[in-house]
Amino acid sequence: MESIGLRIHGKEDLRIEKFELPEIKDDEILATVVSDTMCMSSWKLAKEGEDHKKTPNNLNNNPALIGHEFAGKILKVGKKWRQAFSAGEDYVIQPNLARDDTPFVPGYSYPYIGGDATLIVIPNEVMELSCLIPFHGQAYYEGSLCExxxxxxxxxxxxxxxxxxxxxxxxxxxxxxxxxxxxxxxxxxxxxxxxxxxxxxxxxxxxxxxxxxxxxxxxxxxxxxxxxxxxxxxxxxxxxxxxxxxxxxxxxxxxxxxxxxxxxxxxxxxxxxxxxxxxxxxxxxxxxxxxxxxxxxxxxxxxxxxxxxxGTSGGNAANEAKAAEIIASGKLNVAKVITHVLGLDAAAETTLNQPSIGGGKKLTYPTKQFTRIDLAKVDPTTTLGKILAKHNGLWSPEAEQWILKNMPDITVI
The missing domain is CATH 3.40.50.720 (NAD(P)-binding Rossmann-like Domain)
Incomplete structure (x- = not known):
């Protein structure tokens, strides 16, 4: 099965690539990624490449998928986890696995799991460490902001x-x-x-x-x-x-x-x-x-x-579960931190230029292809502009659905 994703090959070397996913093992899960929000940690990752403590050696031959604030839908569950998870469930992931044996985590270290990809394979350790969490919010971008x-x-x-x-x-x-x-x-x-x-x-x-x-x-x-x-x-x-x-x-x-x-x-x-x-x-x-x-x-x-x-560096599984519950309850409107929206084709340039772009969170829809949109500059006469106006200029479940329905699917030329 093919996936398209943004992978790091070295310092400031981010590439959109099509690659083959292996068949999932009995202890793995196949999922799609619908949304991923960017973190300055990904900018630091891109700047440091193999010098980053969470990346494998020889990135050029062992590229890793980037993006660690993601949400999506489970497609297929290996038999080990069928009592806990089901195809069709929406999920979020806590990437901070907090293991003693390795610093490797999703979005920094793995070839087949990261937020900037259309399809991913979730490895056994994510479930073993309670870092795959069901999400019951109104929109996928809300799930991305749980991390x-x-x-x-x-x-x-x-x-x-x-x-x-x-x-x-x-x-x-x-x-x-x-x-x-x-x-x-x-x-x-x-x-x-x-x-x-x-x-x-x-x-x-x-x-x-x-x-x-x-x-x-x-x-x-x-x-x-x-x-x-x-x-x-x-x-x-x-x-x-x-x-x-x-x-x-x-x-x-x-x-x-x-x-x-x-x-x-x-x-x-x-x-x-x-x-x-x-x-x-x-x-x-x-x-x-x-x-x-x-x-x-x-x-x-x-x-x-x-x-x-x-001082803390990231959250843990319990923090992620609490965030998922709070956001799904509507106590916090996390759309307030989103200032830009983009397709996967714009993710490399946006990741590398986050400091100069400014603003708040950059929200990526990895299955879609479109240039970065600055929400503050959307033409109010367009369909998207009218949707934003209905929600006081903020991103919303309605805006997300419009993007998913109207923007073209990502392709690799």
């Missing part, structure tokens, strides 16, 4: 604070505390805002910073809250000391219980530590590209004020 939301859930769950008069910790952000998202208007920041104001444990005050006023204004418009005090601060052209004074003023000089750094800039990470109140927790959420990335931390505060640091 990035799982990363947010993991990060929030990894925060910890002392139980009074003990050295034991309660996990999670501080309820009714002060929460700060530094550089928080990118797609992951927006998901973090959405989760913070809709999760069971909420902060009292949520402060979000960025250097782009338009992005701050958009975030403020997209995420109103009657329960959480929201403050959006433009720190463009401000010195670190000016930023510190402004951010402390936003919370009456109380400091912050939880600070998430969504950018890997050393002075900003140092600032994050200085903004913590007693027992505050700093989360280095953004994954640094530089393996020698370092920032200064005040260890006087660590010892006497019990400040501490957390």
């Amino acid at each position: 990035p939301l799982s990363c947010v859930i993991a990060a929030f769950d990894a925060q910890f604070h002392l139980i009074p008069h003990t050295y034991n910790h309660k996990m999670g952000i501080r309820e009714n505390g002060n929460l700060l998202l530094l550089g928080g208007t990118g797609p992951m920041g927006l998901l973090a805002i959405d989760y913070a104001i809709h999760a069971e444990v909420k902060p009292k005050t949520l402060v979000v910073t960025d250097i782009n006023q338009a992005k701050l204004d958009r975030a403020k418009k997209l995420y109103p809250s009657d329960e959480v005090e929201m403050v959006f601060i433009n720190v463009n052209n401000l010195s670190i000391e000016e930023q510190k004074n402004l951010l402390l003023k936003a919370v009456n000089n109380e400091g912050y219980d939880d600070v998430f750094t969504l950018i890997s800039v050393a002075p900003i990470v140092t600032l994050a530590g200085e903004l913590l109140r007693a027992d505050g927790c700093l989360n280095q959420f953004a994954g640094p590209v530089n393996k020698d990335f370092k920032a200064t931390l005040n260890f006087y505060d660590v010892h006497y004020n019990f400040t501490h640091v957390a």
Whole structure:
């Protein structure tokens, strides 16, 4: 059976190729991919090639399918898994398999499973580790965004604070505390805002910073809250000391219980530590590209004020299942983070140019062929433009169905 997919052959060497899938084994599952959203992690993968810790050696002869935020439909189930899964079920995958024996994961390492492909073979270990999860949402793009939301859930769950008069910790952000998202208007920041104001444990005050006023204004418009005090601060052209004074003023000089750094800039990470109140927790959420990335931390505060640091890389199966449940319930409208939509033929160029393209999530429909669409620039007189207008300019199940029905199937010339 043939599949068409985007495979990495080396540094900045991404190719759309047709390849033959092997017959599935008794412990494998055949599936189609309907949607995949892009992550900056895929850009880092493309830049690093074989230097990336999750890629196999000799990529040119052992190319791997890329894309790890995907959803689709199960087509055929090997006999080992027929009690758990059925043909026709919609699924999402948690790519972080969290194995001790190998760093290899879907979307980075395998020849036959990745989000940028028309058909995939899901290997036994994905099911063994509970990383194949049924999805019951309204649209496939919602399923794709379960993985990035799982990363947010993991990060929030990894925060910890002392139980009074003990050295034991309660996990999670501080309820009714002060929460700060530094550089928080990118797609992951927006998901973090959405989760913070809709999760069971909420902060009292949520402060979000960025250097782009338009992005701050958009975030403020997209995420109103009657329960959480929201403050959006433009720190463009401000010195670190000016930023510190402004951010402390936003919370009456109380400091912050939880600070998430969504950018890997050393002075900003140092600032994050200085903004913590007693027992505050700093989360280095953004994954640094530089393996020698370092920032200064005040260890006087660590010892006497019990400040501490957390960090997570991706979610796990439980986080993915929780994300799938929350999204399917409609508590979060994850369409708010999507700014571009494209076919598989545009996936290589888009992956390699994510930083310069800007915007939020880029949503790929791997079975389709069409150039990248900037949702903010769609002609309002077209059919797609009218659909977007019905949903306040946001992507929607209706828009997805229009794409799947009207765009041509992907071909390889």
